[in-house]
Amino acid sequence: RCGFSAKGLFVMDGSRRSAHGNAYFTGFGRSKRVVFFDTLLARLNPTEVEAVLAHELGHFRHRHVQKMMVTSFALSLAGFACLGWLSGQTWFYTGLGVRPNMATPNDALALLLFLLALPVFTDFIAPLFAQLSRHHEFQADDFAKTHTSGTDLASALLKLYEDNASTLTPDPWFVRVYYSHPPASERVPRLLA
DSSP: OOSOOOSOOEEEOGGGTOSOOOEEEEOOGGGOEEEEEHHHHHHOOHHHHHHHHHHHHHHHHTTHHHHHHHHHHHHHHHHHHHHHHHTTOHHHHHHTTOOOOTTSOOHHHHHHHHHHHHHHHHTTTHHHHHHHHHHHHHHHHHHHHHHSOHHHHHHHHHHHHHHTTOOSSOOHHHHHHHOSSOOHHHHHHHHHO
16 A cells, blocks of 8 residues: 565564564665564554554655665764774874874774774764654654554554563653653654544
């Protein structure tokens, strides 16, 4: 109904490792797939499975995988460009307590120091990626709501949160910084509206 074609839906045998349930969309082109954990399928009724499938197809329709890949590639390219520039700067090494021999290449040393210093700067980017990811989840929820029942998706999400022992009402500031998916307290009311 929504123009998605694939060579099949896949079930991951997650019950061997955990009782957690999940479903996800991955890939692009001919390799795109929707994957359900067997633990999730065991808990959901057919209309809830259809609603979760519609949510995952919302990620396909809005090209979320491609957008996140392009963003990641751009940030990686910027990071490598920054590393290349910093590797030639004496102050970069001395600022981190190392006295390099600038007459010889210091590529390995520069990479090591860059990886040690990087988390200080990426901590500012992480909340932006979390916000983008939560926005994508709301878009996929809206897509699912237009193609299936929002009530069924809300019911499936509550079962998923219960199985995964997720906090239903976490601290809003913690959500804004760390959560890649909106909490149930935000998603369920939107789905039922």
